Amino acid sequence: MRYVKHVQNKVTPQNEPVPGKPMVANSAGGYSFAVDDWVRLDRFLVLGCEGGSYYASERALLRENAEAVVRCVQADGVEAVRRIAAVSVAGRAPKNDPAVFALALAAAHGTAAGKTAAYAAVPAVCRTGTHLFQFAAASDGLRGWGRGLRQAVADWYLKKAPRDLAYQMTKYQQRDGWGHRDLLRLAHPKTSEPTRNDLFAWAVGKKGDDYAETLRSTVTPDADLAPLYALEAAKRATSEDEIVRLIRNYRLVREGVSTQFLTSAKVWEALLADMPLTALLRNLATMTRVGLLASGADAVRKVVANLTDAGRLAKARVHPLALLVALKTYERGKSVRGDGTWTPVREVVDALDKAFYLAFRAIEPTGKRWLLALDVSGSMGGPELAGMPGITPRVGSAAMALVTAATEPEHQIMAFSHELVPLDIGPRMKLATVLKKTSNLSFGGTDCALPMLYAAKNRVSVDMFVVYTDSETWFGQVHPFQALTQYRDKTGIAAKLVVVGMVANKFTIADPGDAGMLDVVGFDATAPAVIADFART
Known part of the structure; x- marks a missing residue:
């Protein structure tokens, strides 16, 4: 009977695997479950590897994810392409690069059907010239130029x-060489x-330097070649x-405006009239610095109206993480990578702040009791999410938790690493305040079982545990899924666990054999709605 003390399924230290469970060693020295390649694909599409x-280094993490993607496209290329296009078209990811x-x-390594699907999806996924250049650069490095690739690129220009x-x-006009x-x-x-x-x-240089003069007499503001005329005339x-006239009448793009005119409030006012929302986010600091955006100004009212229009945000595929980056950068009044300043x-x-919440899909309250637990261990303070400046997994998890908290009246928010502490934050707080509170927490080893152990010990009624983590757990004396089972047994509540993966690695603390556990990808724009749907089932 002494043997069972060392080998049992109910209580197992996290630095040991549970007998009979398909567990693997994680990067921190503990044991977790490995997600399958399709989950890995989803994580990569949303979170990237920047x-x-x-x-793990960027190179190592990218190679692991690329291998998983290749296995998916070889197993079912059509389904893999469908997932790639779904994430891209719906704007579920912060960046389209992954x-x-x-x-x-998929075009290089997929099955015949998968390659056909990949080429057909090029217009949907590569919506801008930049996307097309990225696709060309990647394809050139992976396989070279065959007939299918040439036709796909030709169709982009022809359709x-x-x-x-x-x-x-x-x-x-150019990107990635x-x-x-x-x-x-x-x-x-x-x-x-x-x-x-x-x-x-x-484009291939056959029109000469005087092309603007040739176009001047034939091109009207509504003509198809108006953007081309504006660009050539701006030179x-x-x-x-003159620049303002070209912007207002011919939709001259910002990239066509000479640097000497980009310090003019008048020029930026003209650009603002039809500025896409993604460009608006990138240029808020500049428009403030040149004096166009000032408290009470008409330009500010226009910016506010655009940012708080949920329909426009959705149509423009503005991702919540992009808004979080813009908020964090703009409020600090100083460039992250430069020396520019503004008030x-x-x-x-x-x-x-309001736009961040609006960018997630609308969610109806579930009426469940929630415990939202944020992993604030050292690994969660690592490299930035999706390469977005200043947004670590720790920062991102706090912001995501607020989306659920803003919808669900019965919730608690806690932080954990080697211990669990209540977080004095709420959905009515400004995001900047919340991020500051989570950034100043101390941390140690990671024990993802703590939320369930705490609720059981303190008789806290919880229907939904949501843990935001990288699943690199190793510190505790019981695995998270075992702690959930103990909580269910002790309270009689059929509690569920949602694991929000904040890093594109291959680990999860959710037991794939338990229907009451769910993996979702952190900062997928649809994640809060998916979590709410899972809570209702």
Whole structure:
């Protein structure tokens, strides 16, 4: 009978596997469950690998994820491409880069059906010229230029509406060492449309320096070639008024405005009129610095209206993490990677805070009792989420928890590493205040079982445990899934556990054999709604 003290399924130290469970050693020296390749694909699409993780370099983490993606596209290429496109088109990820790279992997390594699906998905996933250059660079490095790839790139140029194509070709002219000249010469798209042929000829340098003068007499503001005329005319502009006219009448893109005019409030006011929301977020600091955005100004009212329009946010695929980065950067009044400074406008800060919540899919309260537990251990303070400046997994988890807390009236928010502590935060607090509170917490070894052990010991009624973590748990004397079982047995509550993965690694604390546990990807824009749906089932 002494043997059972050392080998049992109910209580097992986290640095040992549970007999009979499909557990693997994690990077911290503990044992967790391994997620399957499809979960790994989802995590990669949303979280990416930029900067690596606390335990793995960017190169090592990317290679692991790329291998998982390849296994998916070889097992079922059509399904893999469907998932890639679904994440990209719905704007569920902070950046589109992982989806573009995964699509290139599908085109290079998929089955015949998978490759066909990948090429067909290029217009949906590679919506901008930048995305297309990224796809070309990845494909060139993975497999070279076959007929299928050439046709997919040619179709990108041939199937866009002429005005949209003109906009894309003037706004996004080169990236990753690739430009439209390179792609057009490789893909050889053929068309009889004069406008499209003019764009192609311009891109490969066949129109000459005086092309603006040629266009001046024929192009109207509504013409398909208006963006091209504006770009060429801007090269010769000598005054703010000329630039403003080109912006207002011909939709001159910001990339076509000479640096000397980008310190003008008048120029930025013209750009603001039709500025896409993603560009708006990137340029808030500049527009404040040049004096366009000032408290009470009409421009501020326009910015606030745009940022707090849920419909526009959804249509523009503005990701919550992008808003969080914009809020964190704008409020501090200093560039993260430069020496620029500005005085934040309070109305803009408040609008960014509100926009963060609006960017998640609308959620109806479930009426359940929630305990939201944030892993604040050392590994969660590691590299930035999806390469977004200043947003570590620890910061991101706090922001995500507030989305659920803002919806569910019965909730507790706690933080843990080697011990569990209540967090004095609430959904009515400003995000900046919450992030400051979580950033100043002490941390040690990771014990993801603590939320369930605490609730059992203190007789706290919980229907939904939500743990935001990288699943690198190792410190405790009982595994998290065992702690959940103990809680269920002690309280009689059929409590569920949701594990929100904040890093694109292969580990989870959720037992795949327990239907009351769920893995979701951190900062997937649909995650809070998925969690709420799981709570109702």
